[in-house]
Amino acid sequence: MSNIHPQKYHITLSSFKSLTYQFHVIANDVTVELCQKYYSNEKLRVLLNDDDIKLLWKTRILFDESKEDFIEKARLKSLNMNLLFDTNTTPKYHKNSDCESLKNNYINFEIPPEIKFRGDGEILRLKKFANEHKELLREDESKFIDKLTAQFFLANPPRKLEYVNSGRYEFSELSVEEVYAKSIELTKKAVDLMNNNRDVYNKRYKPARLLKNDSEELTYWLKNLKPKLMEALYQYGIKKFGPSDFSFEKSFLEKFCFEPCRLCLKEKIIEKKDKVD
Numbered sequence: 410m411s412n413i414h415p416q417k418y419h420i421t422l423s424s425f426k427s428l429t430y431q432f433h434v435i436a437n438d439v440t441v442e443l444c445q446k447y448y449s450n451e452k453l454r455v456l457l458n459d460d461d462i463k464l465l466w467k468t469r470i471l472f473d474e475s476k477e478d479f480i481e482k483a484r485l486k487s488l489n490m491n492l493l494f495d496t497n498t499t500p501k502y503h504k505n506s507d508c509e510s511l512k513n514n515y516i517n518f519e520i521p522p523e524i525k526f527r528g529d530g531e532i533l534r535l536k537k538f539a540n541e542h543k544e545l546l547r548e549d550e551s552k553f554i555d556k557l558t559a560q561f562f563l564a565n566p567p568r569k570l571e572y573v574n575s576g577r578y579e580f581s582e583l584s585v586e587e588v589y590a591k592s593i594e595l596t597k598k599a600v601d602l603m604n605n606n607r608d609v610y611n612k613r614y615k616p617a618r619l620l621k622n623d624s625e626e627l628t629y630w631l632k633n634l635k636p637k638l639m640e641a642l643y644q645y646g647i648k649k650f651g652p653s654d655f656s657f658e659k660s661f662l663e664k665f666c667f668e669p670c671r672l673c674l675k676e677k678i679i680e681k682k683d684k685v686d
Contacts, residue, residue, distance in 0.1 A: 416504070418657045420667070421511060424500035447650075448642060449589065452596050455603070458614040461639065468646040490525075490532055493518040493539045493567060501670045502662045508673040516546075518567035535561055585648035592641040599634055602626065 444466050445453045453462060489495050494517050503511055524535050538560060539546075546553040554566045581588055603610040606626045615623075617631040 416659060418502040418504060418659060418662060419506050419508070419511060420500065420502050420657055420662070424502075424667070448592075448645065450592065450596060450642075452600060456596065456599050456613065456635075456638070464639075465642055465646060468643060469650045472647075472650040490529065491520055492570075493520060493536060494543075495536075500667050502657060502659070502667045503670045503673050505673040508670060510670050510672045515571070516550075517570045519570060521563055521565060521567050523564060524561065531561075580647065581644040583644075583648075585645065588641060588645045588648050592638065592645050595634065595638040595641055599630070599638060602630060602634065 441454050441462055444462055445451050447469055448465060453465070457465075501510065518539075520532055520535065524531050535557075539557065542553060542556060545556065557563070558566050583591070603613065606624075608624055609626050609630050612623070612627055613630065615627070615631065617635075620628055620631060
């Protein structure tokens with residue numbers, strides 16, 4: 410008998426976005442005109458860059474059953490030779506909405522220059538060692554660094570990078586019509602801003618991370634209005650292309666290779682292993 414009310418799980422905002430970011434899509438496969446048609450918005454090409462368009466395209470693919478084969482072939486695990494841990498490691502799903510892993514900040518480390526100098530082989534060996542000792546990092550960061558430094562004879566420990574946790578992803582309670590209206594409202598605001606400010610129009614595709622001594626209007630577009638527009642389009646895509654009352658169920662998440670959280674679902678993982686043995 411099928412489960413009428415399956416267990417719902419929680420994921421972070423960054424994990425939700427990874428559902429689409431991790432898909433490799435060749436630019437030629439994306440048709441801007443079709444994307445504008447799917448999202449019922451003819452201004453997307455003017456406001457958004459190629460990466461934004463591809464992201465919206467891939468959001469639709471998530472719910473297109475005919476694209477199953479595409480999804481399997483398109484998932485790529487790329488190595489980041491500048492960071493100790495790859496940023497597209499397997500995402501997790503959580504049973505508890507208050508799980509500490511949903512709140513913890515994300516930690517990574519830069520590959521030390523002396524390791525880079527030794528070549529790609531040494532970088533890969535360092536990354537492999539770090540992944541094998543990830544549990545030690547969770548338990549005691551200083552011991553992890555000491556062990557890594559000693560193993561690879563580092564003159565200086567790797568520089569730590571810390572990213573603020575993106576928080577639990579929340580679905581809009583608005584209807585598909587209301588979410589669409591919101592996206593159109595934000596689109597009109599963006600178009601008006603471009604029409605009234607040539608500098609914003611000329612620099613509209615500039616990455617927000619590169620903002621420096623730029624105008625308040627451009628900062629507003631890249632850090633406020635554009636993120637709100639993209640979020641509204643995300644939500645519209647989910648409402649329009651996804652199943653009714655869509656939520657994060659285990660079957661959906663595991664389809665995209667999510668793994669259970671080792672903290673709030675640890676007991677279930679142990680129970681499952683015991684049954685197999």
